[in-house]
Amino acid sequence: MTKPTPIKEFSAQTASEVAGSHQPAADAAVFRGDGIAAWRKIADLVAAEIVGGMLVPGSQLPTEATLAARFGVNRHTVRRALSELAAKGLVRTTQGKGSFVELSRLAYPIGARTRFSQNMAQEGREAGGAVIEAVEVEADPHLAGLLAIAPGSAVLKLTTLRSADGVPIAYGSSFFPLPRFAGFADAYRRHGAVTPALAECGVADYKRQSTRVGARFASPDEAARLDIAAGRPLLTVEGINIDAAGVPIQAVFGLFAADRTEIVLQS
Numbered sequence: 001m002t003k004p005t006p007i008k009e010f011s012a013q014t015a016s017e018v019a020g021s022h023q024p025a026a027d028a029a030v031f032r033g034d035g036i037a038a039w040r041k042i043a044d045l046v047a048a049e050i051v052g053g054m055l056v057p058g059s060q061l062p063t064e065a066t067l068a069a070r071f072g073v074n075r076h077t078v079r080r081a082l083s084e085l086a087a088k089g090l091v092r093t094t095q096g097k098g099s100f101v102e103l104s105r106l107a108y109p110i111g112a113r114t115r116f117s118q119n120m121a122q123e124g125r126e127a128g129g130a131v132i133e134a135v136e137v138e139a140d141p142h143l144a145g146l147l148a149i150a151p152g153s154a155v156l157k158l159t160t161l162r163s164a165d166g167v168p169i170a171y172g173s174s175f176f177p178l179p180r181f182a183g184f185a186d187a188y189r190r191h192g193a194v195t196p197a198l199a200e201c202g203v204a205d206y207k208r209q210s211t212r213v214g215a216r217f218a219s220p221d222e223a224a225r226l227d228i229a230a231g232r233p234l235l236t237v238e239g240i241n242i243d244a245a246g247v248p249i250q251a252v253f254g255l256f257a258a259d260r261t262e263i264v265l266q267s
Contacts, residue, residue, distance in 0.1 A: 037217035038073050044181075050101055052091050058165070061091065061099040069090055070181035079159075086229040089259035090169075093229060102259055103167055108239070111266030112207045116162055116170075117193045125164035129192040132171075132225075133159040136178060146240055146251045154178040158185055161225060168226045169261055172254035181249070203243050206250070212238040213263050218255075226257045233258040 044135040049055045051205065061067070067078045082099050085091040093099040106123045120127035137157045146150040155175045162170040174194075187197035194240050198206060214236040223230040256263065 009245070017162070025159065025218065034111045037078035038071065039077045042067070042073070042078065043084040045090065046085060047090055048079065050085075050259070057101050057104040061101065061102050063098060070243040087231070089228070089232055100207055103165070105260055105262050106164060106169075107264050108261045109167075109264045109266050110208065110211050110213075110239070114208050114211075114239070114241075115193075115195055117195070120164050123164070125156050126166075128163035128166065129188070130161045130163075131158065131185065131189055132161055133173075134158070137175075143175055143251060144168070147175065147248045149177055152160055156184055156190065160188075164260075167260065168228075168257065170254050170256045171222060172252065173227045175251040176249065200250070203249060206241045206243050209242045209248065211265065213265070214238075215258065216256075222255060226255070228257050228259065235261065235263055237263065 004084040038211045046061070055061070062083075063074045063116065064069070064082070065083075068075045068205040071078070082091060082220070085099075086093055089102060091099050091101055106120075106125065108119055109122075116129070134236055135157050136154055139147065139149055139151060139153045139155045141151045143155065144153060146154065147153075149155075154177075156178055157173055157175055159173045160171070161168055184197050185200050187200040188194065191197050216234055217231050218228060218234050218237060220230045222234065223232060226234075235250065235256040235258050237254040237256065239254075240248055241252065243249050
């Protein structure tokens with residue numbers, strides 16, 4: 001059986017050449033006649049090239065039109081193949097940008113001093129942070145116990161989306177006692193990081209008191225936020241940060257895309 005041409009060598013120039021030539025006929029021949037769905041064969045081929053290193057993490061796949069021309073199929077078939085690869089955590093498809101090979105999984109240390117920006121820098125990634133929501137809420141009994149405050153006390157709920165090299169990594173909410181941290185949300189928007197925002201609120205240093213790590217599957221909304229397929233695994237992190245006097249200042253409830261991160265607990 002003739003092997004299809006690897007995708008590795010595709011570029012803007014070669015994609016144009018393939019789209020305008022009759023070369024895809026050779027590739028298309030292997031997708032007919034044996035009863036196996038074309039989308040499945042395309043997905044298996046691309047998966048093999050990713051696992052084999054022919055397509056490197058972070059690289060962009062050829063467009064749907066280019067892949068359709070290469071394999072002699074319609075774009076719907078290509079889209080079905082890409083959906084399968086996304087469901088396996090091998091690629092991510094971003095509206096308006098295209099499909100990309102998932103980045104290699106990065107290590108995220110959690111220890112006495114956990115700093116997102118510092119962790120990203122150690123991995124050679126550029127950290128990013130965006131505020132999704134900042135609202136005042138009342139602490140339920142569980143949250144109140146974590147923050148050592150009375151149930152019903154006012155707290156700031158800050159929901160953020162954190163990224164590495166522009167790729168969503170973590171999504172979740174942090175809770176800060178009020179009125180002590182009334183200015184935290186504005187400070188976070190200015191700095192894009194927790195540590196300098198806490199410094200503006202008078203907390204020069206802080207450390208992690210406790211961390212609980214679990215796992216579950218992503219809901220459709222969570223998957224959309226993290227740019228992953230619905231139902232992909234998530235790592236859940238619940239943590240408490242305290243100030244120099246041992247007073248709880250932040251309760252963290254984070255969701256990490258398990259395809260992109262691994263939690264490293266440090267003693």
